[in-house]
Amino acid sequence: MAEAAGVPAESPAGCRARAARTVLDQVVLPGEELLLPEQEDGEGPGGAGERPLRLNAAARSRGRVVCGPGLRRCGDRLLVTKCGRLRHKEPGSGSGGGVYWVDSQQKRYVPVKGDHVIGIVTAKSGDIFKVDVGGSEPASLSYLAFEGATKRNRPNVQVGDLIYGQFVVANKDMEPEMVCIDSCGRANGMGVIGQDGLLFKVTLGLIRKLLAPDCEILQEVGKLYPLEIVFGMNGRIWVKAKTIQQTLILANILEACEHMTTDQRKQIFSRLAES
């Protein structure tokens, strides 16, 4: 609908609200309001410049739209709260109107329920461990939240250990809580991360970029030599290879690949493959 896209609707705040569809993959700034696609559609051949007719709720055939990180609901519109590129994902199974989110970059992690993170045990007090996850306060981890742990059979966790777990409670009003088992009681790889290796910190956006399904960096790295990596959504990566030198090379590559272009990266990998 060329008219709806070209003529921005006036919102009470006085700033122009753009259609979300037109700004996909473009940079948006905090404070912008975005219209959802269904709101631009007018009934019949609407004239240019007219405010689109609002269909009543019963006639709306859209499902629920999810507004993800970086966006907030503001009446019927989406309000941008972080700067970055606007992304959209179509609904896979046909339910709902898809997901919109802002692909932003930041170093500070805010605990989110369901995220898998790497934490460092900082204190052991009574029945719980205090785990530093990089947020505003340390998360609490109960000693019963490990696979096969009972009151008699305590897990072997010391202060300073690395833990890979997920959040069960994470909101701004309460202390975050994490566990190392899933809902069925199985560990699924969570728990204490083994000996040796190196833990380093990167930006949150890099983690998501590396974990993307078609990430070339990981594929190339995996061909270099045998190694093990654990990605925490709080910006922490743990790597381990056979020798210390290999581990350090790996850590340097992963840290640097954020700012390298594809060609530079390929050069470095070819040089490494030769040596």
Next chain:
Amino acid sequence: MAAECKTKLSKNLLRMKLMQRGLDLETKKQLEEEEKKIISEEHWYLDLPELKEKESFIIEEQSFLLCEDLPYGRMSFRGFNPEVGKLMLQMNAKNKAEEIEEQTVELDVPWWGQLGKSLPRKEDRAIYEEDENGDIKPIKAKKMFLKPQD
């Protein structure tokens, strides 16, 4: 109490249980209505116009898991940690099974691999070691039970 007209008994008296038998239906109904009126008048309510509840079609989620299909966070390459390799196949196969996909799955995880048993069987280990290298290799046929020939 012998008078031409009925002595006026108070409402509270009439409401008592021992008086219920003597009352006729009408008086009973009247009493009930008056009781209800008193009770409902005691209730407080806000004298505001009715607000229509806006049904919101937008759900707020702060997690990136919904947005991007991120695979499992632990990875092992070239057989460094076979357990993690097995986990990778398990967790990523679980994710793929949830989506409706029309294409064939590249890594064909046999049904026994999804039982989630912690102790692998000898046959399983051989198959998983191959796949974990990152190459797509067809699964060898599992040794099936051969009926002994008489």
